[in-house]
Amino acid sequence: MTKELRNALLFYIGLPVLIGFVLGSNQTGFGTQLPWTASVVYWVTATLMAWIVFHIGTLIASPLLRPWESPLLAKLALGLLIASIPSRLMLNAYAQHFYGAVTDGAIRSLPAATLTLEFALSYARTWAGPYALWLSANLFFDRVVGFNRYRMAAKFASRDIGTVPTLAENAETSAFPMTGTPDFSAIAVSPLLSVLPPALGFGILALRSEDHYLRIYTDRGDTLILYRLTSAIQELQSIGFKGVRVHRSFWVAIDAVVSGHVEGRQHRVRLSNGLEVPVSQTYRQTARMAGLPV
Known part of the structure; x- marks a missing residue:
């Protein structure tokens, strides 16, 4: 079962x-x-x-x-x-x-x-x-x-994927690899990444704030941890992850975005895992400057 x-x-x-x-x-x-x-x-x-x-x-x-x-x-x-x-x-x-x-x-x-x-x-x-x-x-x-x-993304829940790869294998074989050149020595001691289930790897696609919790989406699933969105963004950027905040509750990896569209008056971007993320008016210009299709 x-x-x-x-x-x-x-x-x-x-x-x-x-x-x-x-x-x-x-x-x-x-x-x-x-x-x-x-x-x-x-x-x-x-x-x-x-x-x-x-x-x-x-x-x-x-x-x-x-x-x-x-x-x-x-x-x-x-x-x-x-x-x-x-x-x-x-x-x-x-x-x-x-x-x-x-x-x-x-x-x-x-x-x-x-x-x-x-x-x-x-x-x-x-x-x-x-x-x-x-x-x-x-x-x-x-x-x-x-x-x-x-x-919104319950269908992308975490799943077992067999043998857990090493840190280097995660970065090299991830279906959606990390962008930029992350500092692997920093990853090893990262408070955020250290609490990620090993089966999820390090191919982070997006972060979502849920009250006092943070949902982390990777190319292998998602998990919910007790963490602040602003702290997580600062930590990932210091390591070398390339992403942009698109909403008060969302941060996305730039290379994870595959398309953008408008639904009513709401701008959204679609990620490689199918997750649709809203882009608010406050962050739209920043997202455009980062190259997102909004």
């Missing part, structure tokens, strides 16, 4: 089953109207269904917020807001059928959703728990486990 598959099973099945079991065991909410066993079965299945809807809602929210380079928390919150509408209807219908099958009775339907203060307060009370669980679970899996699904 690969690491990606294991993380997916833990997040999409293991975690909601655990949450559902805890809620069912405590006969939370609707569970008070059910026997203990039925409460556990209901909450486990309901949590699994809701978790998938939350995921779909966040997948919808992510591209909607992409033009603003929104943080992960914003995507998760908007995704859950979008998902809360179908989730509410789905879980109410499921509760009706489940209660009828277990007790031969009927439960009261949810009132219609109306934009009133009373409904807003009811929504806040009902969804405070799901928001806390969804946000904290995703942040833990994203920051600690390294299971990224809603970031």
Whole structure:
């Protein structure tokens, strides 16, 4: 079983089953109207269904917020807001059928959703728990486990590549070698490069600031570390890497850029790994002077 598959099973099945079991065991909410066993079965299945809807809602929210380079928390919150509408209807219908099958009775339907203060307060009370669980679970899996699904370049996640080459072999055989003439003695003691997983090599394509973290993209994948973007840029430039800052959150290696285009009012460059990086108005002139097609 690969690491990606294991993380997916833990997040999409293991975690909601655990949450559902805890809620069912405590006969939370609707569970008070059910026997203990039925409460556990209901909450486990309901949590699994809701978790998938939350995921779909966040997948919808992510591209909607992409033009603003929104943080992960914003995507998760908007995704859950979008998902809360179908989730509410789905879980109410499921509760009706489940209660009828277990007790031969009927439960009261949810009132219609109306934009009133009373409904807003009811929504806040009902969804405070799901928001806390969804946000904290995703942040833990994203920051600690390294299971990224809603970031712009999640599909370029790190992968095993077999035997790890030596430092010199990394520089010579990299599918996208470092530009300029880096000082290899400096690389050996570089705080930034010393924390890179060896399998990623040193063919750095781009850096991206994510809150207090830094995502490093190489020609073999990416990783997330605790580091400041400005410090990383200064360090790479001192070693001999040739690149330019194109956005408050992005630095790119000059030779990694393969094309440029305009999407709406947003200038972007595409890198050799397929990653599209925004070029802000503030840094556009600097990028042009560096030879980027913007």
